[in-house]
Amino acid sequence: MSEHGVGEPETFDTLRPLLFTIAYELLGSAADAEDVLQDSYLRWRDIDPAAVEHPRAYLIKIVTRQALNRLRTVRRRREDYIGSWLPEPIRTENDASHDVLLAESVSMAMLLVLETLTPTERAVFVLSEVFGHTHAEIADMIGKSAPAVRQIAHRARTHIQSRRKRFTPDTDTSRAVIARFLHTAQTGEVQPLMDLLAPDVVQISDGGGVVTAARHPITGAEQVAKFLLALSRNAMSGMHYEPATFNALPALMARSPETGALDSILLIETDGTRITALYAIRNPEKLQLADKTHLLDRAAQPT
Known part of the structure; x- marks a missing residue:
């Protein structure tokens, strides 16, 4: 299938739910995720169409890197937060719970566990376990080698599994x-x-x-x-x-x-x-x- 609409709003808008989900799961904040998408769109709008072979992969890479940069900044602010910190809640459609993996990944319990990972561990875990990207794909997104990503993924998975609660979908x-x-x-x-x-x-x-x-x-x-x-x-x-x-x-x-x-x-x-x-x-x-x-x-x- 030929790619088209590279750099145009239609492609970005089509992918927006996916891009927002990635940014939100990395940040735990809808406002920060929206800011990341806005910054990413401005970069997307200004690129040379001939320079991008696969728009979806390109946009996921932009959003991931932007979200990682912002996560490193906001984590420092969260250390000084007064009282208990909770992720910013997002209103979702009822049918979001039909995809159990997706529903669990945005649950409060999971987002709180993700907060205990380093930014890089969080990105690797989310991209591999929730969105199904290979270690090689993630390595390109975050600027590390595939063997390094494999080690990070194993460490993050072990950490999450020891802390995750059994998730029960909305019924x-x-x-x-x-x-x-x-x-x-x-x-x-x-x-x-x-x-x-x-x-x-x-x-x-x-x-x-x-x-x-x-x-x-x-x-x-x-x-x-x-x-x-x-x-x-x-x-x-x-x-x-x-x-x-x-x-x-x-x-x-x-x-x-x-x-x-x-x-x-x-x-x-x-x-x-x-x-x-x-x-x-x-x-x-x-x-x-x-x-x-x-x-x-x-x-x-x-x-």
Whole structure:
């Protein structure tokens, strides 16, 4: 198939879901991923069409290198972050969970594990395990030898496997658990709420030092239940809750009943029967793109 439209917006737009997914998985931030795509598009727009034989590979290489450069910069800022840091949530289509590998790769749990890798390890793991690139292809993208990439991939894979949680895709069953959870949290009774929480459940809140939020993770069914009930009686009292899908997980958007302003997003992880993790994002900077739905893709091909 002959390549066409090199350097033109149509090719870039066709590949945008793929390019965004790569950038987001490397950065854990929709805003940073969008900036990387904008920078990459400007480079793409100015190239000589005759110089590019395979636009898809060329664009993935540009985005990967741009994202790696930005990741090295933002990681230094994250070291000084106030309280718990969580990835910026992205609103996804419900059908994103149909691709289980893709859904897991953008889940909060996986993105937090990816944060424990070095930037190069993260890029190699994501490109090989999620997007299926060979070691030789990745070597060209990041400027290393194939044997070096092979060693990095093995190290990153071992690191991830020792820390990754079992991923359960969004299902009707998990949605039913969440509906019971929301109802129970509003009744003010500890035990019924605890019954919906896994014994080792964790609650992580991200306020970024800008708004009130728990500074450290809260673990255990009893402690999390008491925290949530106190929250529902005070800070979250009277909020309007809107169901949504973020990072291929069921979520609740809490809005002010008076103004409709978004206060927080609560992503809910389940094992199918009980809630295993709750991720509450309150940092206003991370809520700016909350109403924009992001299309994700692992294998887009230009038309």
